Amino acid sequence: MIATLSFLTRRLSQGALIVFLAALIVFTLLRIGPGDPARMLAGGLSDQASVDALSKQMGLDDPFIVQFGKYIGGIVTHGDFGHSYIRSENGQSVGGGHGDSAGASNRASVISLILGRLPLSLALAAAGLGLALVISAPIGIWAGLRAGKWPDSVTIMGSSILVSMPSFWIAGLLVLLVSIKLQWLPAVGYSGPKYLILPAIVLAIEMAPIFIRTWSSAISSMTRRDFIRVAPVRGLGSKAVFTRHVLRGAAVPFINTLGVMLTSLIGSLLVIEYVFDFPGLGKLTVEAVMQRDFPLVQAIAIVISTFFVLVNIAVDYVSGLFDPRLDY
């Protein structure tokens, strides 16, 4: 219990530092890049004086350190990630010289934008990941127990082919086949759970082969261990050996892979949501970058690196439960 507590405090404080530095790096990158947000918000036809005034009002004239300090201060003291440069509360674009006042009042708060898109992304992630896990476990374990024989070879071949299909390409193929030719499922956008199916399948195709590989190599390497080989001598039935020793031992590599996949999930979601025009966090991210909506990009970067850090801590903790020899 004490060990767990000290592990958590140590890793969480390290994690907070890492997220802080990641925020600093992204903040810096956005500031040193080209493009003036004040000019963009005021609109291309505004005169220099109004651009300058807006820039002053937004605090863009402050020294870098002051800007960053205010930003982090706002987050820490009252969870304020700032307001979008582009989007208004009612979902319409503001700024860009439409003549409306670009005050903070009618611009959407970044946090509400993110929270609005998050549920759809989570649903897609859960559906895709769930599908991948359900498919991969039986196949991987089945192949792992028959290492070196034909099931193993077929599985290697199959998962190599699947893992070699880029998601943006396979998405196009599926849309062509299922939506255009057969007209079974809707292809793009979102208006109902039906729209989850194709993106979730693409996500599962991307992830399942990696889980299959992890299961099969972990299981086959466990069956080679001496303590598994001699287990029948101790009078254990093959079922008991499998559930108590082989599966338990293979769980650690599986959890590690799950952690890696959870972190790479973000990149996959981004591409898949973009391809399917699926209104989740990934599509929001691409749009925010394209529109140079700095506050939104920063906040998304912070949210995602926090997620990264938490997943890594969870993976190390859970691995320790399965294999007490691992020192966390």
Added chain:
Amino acid sequence: MSSVTTNPAAAKPAQPSTRELAMGRRIWLATRSSPWFLMGAVLFALLLIMAVVSVFVFQVDPTKMNFVDKFSPPMGAEGAKSQFPLGTDQLGRDMLSRTLVGLQITFLIGLTATALSFIIGSAVGLYAGFVGGKIDQILMRIVDIQMSIPPIILAITILGLARATPALVISVLVLATWPNYARLTRSGALAERSQEYVRAARVLGASNIRIILLMVAPIALPPMAFAAVFDLARMMIFECVLDFLGIGLQPPTPTLGVIIADGRKYLMNAWWIAVLPGVFLMLLLLSLNMMGTALERARNAVFEGAK
């Protein structure tokens, strides 16, 4: 319960002589005989030769438009024209030469980026693991921070701000990947650091750099070859994804990602524009994944057998 080993090579009785060979050599021996590796290598070589030879052989300009022949279907389909084996796109550009130029770009960027991140990452990892202490801690914290920024966020932040050039795309890929190598090699170097031969070399007056380059690197690096092969595949996908999202290399440069993004608009009436370049990309990735799998399995078999 099956007790058969995974790799055909490892299933043979271990000859006493291989025990004395260096780790890297043993992994290579076990890899070489794997059918997966052979198939992957042949496929990879074929694609590489196609990409290289096409530089000299094809005189068709991949950006040359030809409105008379636009949307010409590929070989085998109805109405195909023999001078365009993979058909033409919406502007009548030859798909075969476009695909091959795309393949060249993918090879160039993937190989350069993988080589650079391997070199940078393993230099940092070897040095950190070998020297230890404060330097090690500082370097590894940098690695941690770098790894906590999701690669895709890093990539779109940088590429969203600046105009993408091949050099910039390569830098982004390297920036996103080098920490992996640093982590992997560090643990290898850490294990070698207190070995007798290292101490002996030190007593003889060898410098750190000399020991690292001549003694530790040849032991710690070969087991990572599999990671580099998988990474090459990952880099190639990543590059295509960036082009596809429209933040990587831009049209009219015919990279595979650009072509597929372009062809998506014409899926309904000209499926081949998006589909066929993807087949080439898939074959390339498949060849790498097969080689990587063979290397990884050989490495695991050698390491587990060596215990």
